[in-house]
Amino acid sequence: ANLPYNIGTELLVRWLTPADWPPWWASLTLMFQREVAERIVARPGSKAYGRLAILSQWRSQARIALTLPPAAFTPPPKVSSAVVHIEALAQPRFPARAATLQRVTAAAFNQRRKMLRAALKGLAPDIEQHLASAGIDPTARAESISIERFCALARALDAE
Structure with missing residues (x-):
């Protein structure tokens, strides 16, 4: 899905944090602003690492599938985009509520x-x-x- 960039992060967090796991989805392939995609896959110690990386990687495997320059769209946006593929894990990596x-x-x-x-x-x-x-x-x-x-x-x- 190509989510509206202004609500994409909030939707992803909701899909990643239901009380019961595994979720209703097996995988998600979503387009985000490139900086958001980099935050989803970031590792500890990196500038992009934060809440979104932890919530994404705690219960799923996420990877950037491809990046797209603004020129790939008409009209071109002011930002680059990236497609992120997220696969739900059967169990969270570590127990937590x-x-x-x-x-x-x-x-x-x-x-x-x-x-x-x-x-x-x-x-x-x-x-x-x-x-x-x-x-x-x-x-x-x-x-x-x-x-x-x-x-x-x-x-x-x-x-x-």
Whole structure:
């Protein structure tokens, strides 16, 4: 599908985070603005890594199938596009509740230049203990944390 770029990310997040998994879809092939596509497939430590990469890669395998220049369209948009192919995994890569993982990643990447202990302090009064139990350095920044560690933090918060 060629989704409207202004709602494509929101639709993808909804399709990736239902409470029950596997989802109703087996695979999705969607066109996004190239920068959004790069965020979907980004790895920890990269500039593009964030909430969208974690939610996409937690429960699916995503890859950029092709990129398209503005000239491929009439009239040409001001941005490049990319087609992303996403295949649902039978099980999430790591156990976590979708709602909690969404909440944690939203808070962590909302203030991505802050240390996690500061960015996540609104989630729990004892956030440093939860970070430690998930194997995360409280002074780390969100873009350096793996999907596995974010899932461990979501589980730790749910165990309260």
